Amino acid sequence: MCDGPWHRRHGFAVDVMLAAGFVLLDTGLTLVGAAWWPEHPGPLAWVMLGAQALACASVAVRRTAPLAVVGVLGVFTLAVTLLISPAGVLTPAHRGNVWAPLATTLAAYGPLFYQRDRRTAYLALAAFTLVVMRPWAPSLTNMTVGLLRTAVGPLLALYFDTRRKLMQALVERAERAERERHLLAERARAEERARLAGEMHDVVTHRVSLMVLQAGALKVTSADEATRRAAEELRAAGCQALEELRDLVGILRTAPQGDRTPSVAGFADLVAESVAVGTPTELTEVGDPALASPVVGRTAYRVLREALTNVRKHAPGARVIVRVEYDNAQVRLTVRNTPPTGGPRSALAGTGSGLGIAHLRQRIELVHGTLHAGPCSDGGFSVEATLPAFVPTSEAAV
Incomplete structure (x- = not known):
């Protein structure tokens, strides 16, 4: 979905509608005698009326070619002026009117707002103003109205351009403050x-x-x-x-530059340590351990280490079964112990923060895995972790 109001997202459609509106408006005003239309129009007048409609239609490209639009309307206005005087082939019903169409007001807006080369824009607008004002046939009304038609647009363009730059500066300042x-x-x-x-x-x-x-x-x-x-x-x-x-x-x-925690290759060592301290532990691995990416392997190692530690603390005499399954999509680790044969050793059970499983669950969620831990129906305890087989990291890309 695009952001912003409709007229900003469909600028060309807006300009086409504006061009059509000015074609109808200037054609109507010309036919009622508000411009250069003669009292008894001939073929030349109708040709020039069509040319005026085409010149007004050029407003549709005022964003992409602002100087061209000014040039087209300026050439048309100059042609009408020359046909009236000195050629004398057109005789307006009201000689005191301004010959330029109203579309010149919108056309004069474009060069200063859409044109990067301001010097060229100013020169084009100065020439355009002279053509519209007709200073060689001085008339206070015509010169005043003509000046307003070519000055209002540039003034508005300068205002909106300054406002746009100010808003950009404020946005950049806010972003810079946020970064700081x-x-x-x-x-x-x-x-x-x-x-x-x-x-x-x-x-x-x-x-x-x-x-x-x-x-x-x-x-x-x-x-x-x-x-x-x-x-x-x-x-x-x-x-x-x-x-x-x-x-x-x-x-x-500092920010961690690497993790020295063993990966899946260290499972056997953990099991051996558990057996050495008197906890019977059996390890079964199904699949290829190489399918587990380094960060997944280290996370699984931590899960197994915490599970075996908890067995030694809270389930003395229990037998532990460790099963690890590797496939292309996930790594599944299950640590299940039988019911303990004696009560928890108070010296060991009281050590630690009691948040081992909670911390493991947070770590597993970071790699988009799941952890289930809870008692079994036979009185034992089960810890089951399901991890994605691959987690992209900079280490994996080496």
Whole structure:
């Protein structure tokens, strides 16, 4: 649908209607003796009347050829003037009339509004005014009326052209102010990200680093093999947390330049980690993992990681079945666990923000996927994510 009023969207149709109106108006005024029409018209008068109609019809192209319209009407007016005097072949019934048709008023509007070369427009209008006013046969009435016919149009053109430029300047100023507000908001967000990154780095990184060092020391000094193994797992988990925290701090400080989260190739490692900590986990992959684009693979990895973490927290003793299906259109990930054999471990269940599933749903919606999570009829729990197989990114284009 086009915007704007009808007359702006159909300018040529409007000009055709104006041209037809002036043809009828000038023809009628000429026949009633308001212009150059003789008292006893002959063949030449009728020919000139037809020529006047054609000259008035040229107003239809006043937007595309404004100087041509002025030239056509000027030539016609000059021809009528020369036929009256000095040729004397036309004798007007009222010699005090203005010979130029009324269409000259509209024609004089075009050169200053539609013509880029103002110097040429002024010269054409000056010549046109002389022809209409007939200063070689001075008459106060004729010269005044003729001047008004050729001056009103240019004055209106100058007014509307100035108004149009003023409106454009105001629009550009508003757009520039909007861009500046956007840049200021972006700068404020960047500063806030940098502040948050600094606080997170100072507070969290320090505490996690201490935990990693203490776990490493415990591994070295402990005589119990199970304790050393648990300390090593704690140290490895802390190192991984520091790595992820460093990536998160980088994202907060600047616009993310890349995501180091593993993709679908890391599913086996997650399952192995789950099995290693005592949660029986089975992975089944159907289809070609290469069909999943990088951003989809990373999103699916996060879903699986969060689901396995929740099983360890809230469903101890449960058995987990992971199924991933790849096809050309979508990637479907299903994580389903059996009913737990014991109650939730309070030390683990109380950790975290409790918003893991909600954050995953927001992340999945960014790639136009869906997430369903809820209890099963057998007492277990199911997480099912459906993602598009391909999400266009600059990384995928490399």
